[in-house]
Amino acid sequence: MTMVLHTHNVSRRFREVEALKGVSLDVASGEKVALLGHNGAGKTTLFRVILGFLRTHGGNVSIDGQSPGSRLARRDVSYLPESVAFPKMLTGREIVSFYAKLKSVDAGQVAIALEKVDLADAADRPCGGYSKGMRQRLGLAQAIVGSPKLMLLDEPTSGLDPISRQRFYTLIGEIADKGTAILLSSHGLSELELKTDRVAILRKGELVANGSLAELQRSANLPIRIRVRSNSVDVERVHMRFGGERVNGESVEFDCARPDKMDRLSAISQLGNAVSDVDISSPSLDEVYRYFSRDDAEGGDKA
């Protein structure tokens, strides 16, 4: 795989605050990587370092072999900031055409970009009348114009409804399929399921996780929750056997470490008629995210 974005041991301070601490993150051509973290975790700072707006205080960054902020690097990168307000009196087409000219991209690409984001019909209307979702798609249209090698999308789905979000990720997938490396930041893991190839989590400027969702789930090693339905006669026996909490008078819920899952299930089956049903729930993606981004999490336990 060709690495488009390469960051190695990047550090950046703002006076006393260490916004980035030794962050190493690569994104390959055609790869979709989600960058997660709470507000202030360092996501936007990392983007600004990659764009060359901020200098690093340590480590190095390269975009397709070029240093960040250089003319050649900027030719390869497209950016969609978290919040951007385009001039209201300009039409969608004029705005995309403006950025196409700044990127020295052929004018014919403008209509294609607008078509891709489903804005072809509204392209000649002033963008002041666009909905939030349309404005976000307009931002994406200016980012995709010119087929960049690396796209940086800062919380691109914030404020979008679930349908728009779904369409957004479909489009991102199509762009990545053509070889663009995509690094997008987001607040939550749950919306990213199956949408990205890899997830990187920043906590207080440190990269605490970097892997596929499955790897992250394994690495977090969070307990599975098992719910055993019994009856009013046997429920106490089940509770004594497995511990946990009694629920609704006939059920027992308890946590179980991932490696012990089969042993526990076999123990449950040995209870025979005392058990009428069993539910197993794996930790949710939000729980996995909370695990990696919690304040007392151990650093360096990267997936």
Next chain:
Amino acid sequence: MRAILAIAQTEIRIGIRNRWVLLASIILLVFALLLALLGSAPSGATKADGLSVVVASLSTLSVYLVPLIALLLSFDAIAGEIDRGTLQLTLATPVSRGQVLFGKFCGHVAVLSMAVVFGYGIAGALVFAAGKNTGMAGIIDLIRVIVTSLALGATFVAIGYVASVSVRQTGTAAALAVAIWLFTVVLYDLALLGGLLASADGFFAKTLFPYLLLLNPADAFRVFNMAAIDAGVQAAGLAGGGNALPYLPQMAIISPFVWMAIALGLSTAILRRVQP
């Protein structure tokens, strides 16, 4: 070059669509017509070209209005884009910061030019058509005041950029722009007047004062135009000073251009250090 043109074209488009051009043209036209109306009384009693007398008043009007319009156009150029988040988008593209500023400069000067040409042009045409004593001299005077007003305006557009790149909030940039206008157009002249009153025949009045006029682009513009309009000298408050200048008054027009170059250079240098 394509990027500069794109930026300039966008600024012109915005200037036209948000009715900046229309509003500024109307303001200039209304004030110019008012001055034409007031100025027509004395011109009737003299042999001076009717249009030239009006142009003399227009050059004084330009000193106040053109810098104000120029600063209002430019204070938002960078601070506003930082506020709205569009500067980071622009600077993420291969365009250089110098190109961004120069493109905006071309666009804003074009917007200002439209307003000045429409406003003064229509007023001048009306005076020319209605006046009994108008000729070629008046037309040349009018063209001169329009062209030099554009030079003055372009200078203040560039000065507005210095305010805009120095702060991150649009509101602060606006306050800075108003302060610049107040200082250069009102307070500076009041201070000079105070100096003249304090030492009417001293070193200040004879040696320092003419050069202090040059130091302010607005005053230099006035010196140039007042000296150039023969018929207008009676109407000018500074006419007395023009005769005793230690330099050719025609040279005064260099001052706005020098300030324009300094302001553009300074704002580009500051913009290079701005984190969008």
